[in-house]
Amino acid sequence: MPLPFSGNPLFSSDDLRQDEIELKKLKCRKDALFLPYFKYDPATTESGDFFWIPWSTVQSVASNPDGAIFLGLTEDGSPRFAIDIGDSLEYWNHFTSSGFQGFRSVAAHLADARTAIAAQARSILKWIADHLFCSRCGFSNSVSFGGYRLECTNSTCGALSFPRIDPVVIIMITSRDNRKCLLGRGHNYPEKIISPLAGFMEPGESIEDAIQREVREEVGLPCADIRFWGNQPWPFPSSLMLGCFATAVTDQIQLNHAELAFADWFTRTELEQIFNQSEGDRIFPEAISISYHMMRAWMEG
Ligand SMILES: [Zn+2]
Missing domain, CATH: 2.20.70 (Ubiquitin Ligase Nedd4; Chain: W;)
Structure with missing residues (x-):
């Protein structure tokens, strides 16, 4: 199973993107569909799926219809676009009772390749606006x-x-005997959440360099045996999460309070207890994140 926001099924290429005449033709095709966004949240149906609209509707509800971006072609060749409808819902509300839902909750509900299409759209629309x-x-x-x-x-x-794209390393650190893993929480994270350490990569760093720097900065540990686990586009606004496992050389944590609010070692049994309880002092990160999936992967052996 691909992680949420990955496995995008649409096809696109620079040949197609740079052909302005062809893109105009694609927009007007009967099978062309547009995913509307309002303040970077997608339009959704009552059942929580994405709410796609045709070009004729885009022209009625968007303040700048020409601002539509091309997402690609479906497997059967149907064009898909996204459109930021602008700062007002006035025209939108005349057209439909469908609304716009926070992207994180939509993604949590759908959790499949549809979220990859919407993630691509969100990142590009935000990049253009910024x-x-x-x-x-x-x-x-x-x-x-x-x-x-x-x-x-x-x-x-x-x-x-x-x-x-802003690459971020997500680091699942385990003890040398692999009986414990190191989890923490940054100051800007919601209370109770525990997750693998993470940090933005810096220019001039390899993934391994970034991991060594982040782990030393945050918990004062040298680590070894860094293994790539998986990756995930993260459209808030435009990161690429690079999930790796690493082994701590010692168990002695020196918590950097400027970087982290909390960090500690957890056994598999402790993680299972946290995972299975709905209320408690500690909780897993949101299930759409690669951090959640890395924690489960280690917990389940
Ligand atoms: Zn210039």
Whole structure:
């Protein structure tokens, strides 16, 4: 089973994205569907699935229909797009009683490859909205390549920008005898949640370098035997979670209180108790996260 937000079934390519005429034709096709977003949350049906609309409706409900981004083609060749409908729901509410639901709760409910399509859309729409101006000269940017490229409109500059991804290492540290794992909680995490240590990678680092730095910074431990476990796109707003296991060289934690609110070792039995109880001092992270799946993978051996 792919992790939530991964396993995107749509196909796209740069050949297609850079063909403006073809993209316009695709938008108007009868089988073309658009996923509307309002403040980066997707439109949903009453049953909690994504609520797709045709081009004719996009023109009625979106403040800028031309801002639709191309997501790709389905297996049978139907085009899929996403559209940010703008800052007002006035036209939307005339058209439908369907609403917009927080993306995390939609993803938790669906938890399959549909979430990957919506994650791709959310990350790109947010990237475009956050990069209205050229970072080199300050002129406005225009959108091209179906949403995957921004071009500075200043002809003497012409800088191009491409969507960025922020890699994050998620580190499941185990003791040398593999009987305990190290879990913690950052200050910005909800109370009670325990999860593997995590941190943004920095320029010039390999995944292993980033893991060694983060673990030393947060709990003062050297670690060894780093193994890649899996990865997951994380559309809040645009990260790539790189899940790895590592073995601690010693058990002695030196908690860095500036970095973490809490960290400690947990046995499999302790994790099982936490997993099986609905109320308690500690809880697992949300089930859509790779952290949750790494903890379960270790717990279940
Ligand atoms: Zn520029």
